[in-house]
Amino acid sequence: GAGVSQSPSNKVTEKGKDVELRCDPISGHTALYWYRQSLGQGLEFLIYFQGNSAPDKSGLPSDRFSAERTGGSVSTLTIQRTQQEDSAVYLCASSLDRGPNEQYFGPGTRLTVT
Amino acid sequence: AQSVTQLGSHVSVSEGALVLLRCNYSSSVPPYLFWYVQYPNQGLQLLLKYTTGATLVKGINGFEAEFKKSETSFHLTKPSAHMSDAAEYFCAVTKAAGNKLTFGGGTRVLVKP
Numbered sequence: 001g002a003g004v005s006q007s008p009s010n011k012v013t014e015k016g017k018d019v020e021l022r023c024d025p026i027s028g029h030t031a032l033y034w035y036r037q038s039l040g041q042g043l044e045f046l047i048y049f050q051g052n053s054a055p056d057k058s059g060l061p062s063d064r065f066s067a068e069r070t071g072g073s074v075s076t077l078t079i080q081r082t083q084q085e086d087s088a089v090y091l092c093a094s095s096l097d098r099g100p101n102e103q104y105f106g107p108g109t110r111l112t113v114t
Numbered sequence: 115a116q117s118v119t120q121l122g123s124h125v126s127v128s129e130g131a132l133v134l135l136r137c138n139y140s141s142s143v144p145p146y147l148f149w150y151v152q153y154p155n156q157g158l159q160l161l162l163k164y165t166t167g168a169t170l171v172k173g174i175n176g177f178e179a180e181f182k183k184s185e186t187s188f189h190l191t192k193p194s195a196h197m198s199d200a201a202e203y204f205c206a207v208t209k210a211a212g213n214k215l216t217f218g219g220g221t222r223v224l225v226k227p
Contacts, residue, residue, distance in 0.1 A: 004157070033214060033215075035215075042217060042218075042219050042220060043204060043215075043217035043220070044217075045214040045215065045216070048214050056214065059214070091157060091158070093157075093158075102148075102160055102163060103160075103215065104160075105150075105157035105158040105159070106157050107155075107156055107157045108157055
C-alpha cells in the first residue's frame, strides 16, 4: 500500500516567514512522529501524536514550532518566523500503536531559510 | 535518558568485504533497538530490529545485528559488501512500543570496487 507522504519535498523561504509542512501517514497508523535532520544536530525528535492522547511536544526546540493532527490522520508542522537555523530536512513517520515500535518514514521536506 | 553512540561517522569498505558498524546505547530500561538505512534524498528504511527473544537478529539485504546486553551494544554486520550498500546507517533506541526514537549520529558507508 501507499507509504508515508510529505509535501512539499522542497521549500525555500525567507527569514521571518511562516511555513507549513504536511504529512500523510499510512492508513490505519495511529501514531505519528516528526523528526528533524540537520548537519549539526543529526536526527532529532520533535513531536509525537498517539490517537486521541495529548501529543508529546518535548522535542520542539522553541515556541515558534507547533504541530497539529486533524482527524487522527494528516499532520501539519508549522514554523513561525523562520530562522536560518531552522534549515533542515523534516521527516515524518507513522506506526501502528500496538507491538514493537516500527516506524515508517516519509521522504522528508527539505527546508531552506534564506 | 537514553543515548546512542555510533563509532565512526564514515566507514570505507571494499566490495565483498565485511561490513561492521558499531552501536552502543544507554538506557535505564530494557530497550528496543533498531537499525535504519538512508539512501541519498530518501527517508529512512528499517533494516532490522530487536525487541525481545533471540539476540541475533536478521534483517533485509543480508544484514544482521546482535544484541549484547553486557556490552550495551547492537553492532550491525554484513558478510560481503555490495555497491548498493553505500548509504548512511542509523542506530536507534526506544524504551517502549509506541514511543519516540533516539538516534545515533549515523555512519556513512562507502563501498569501493
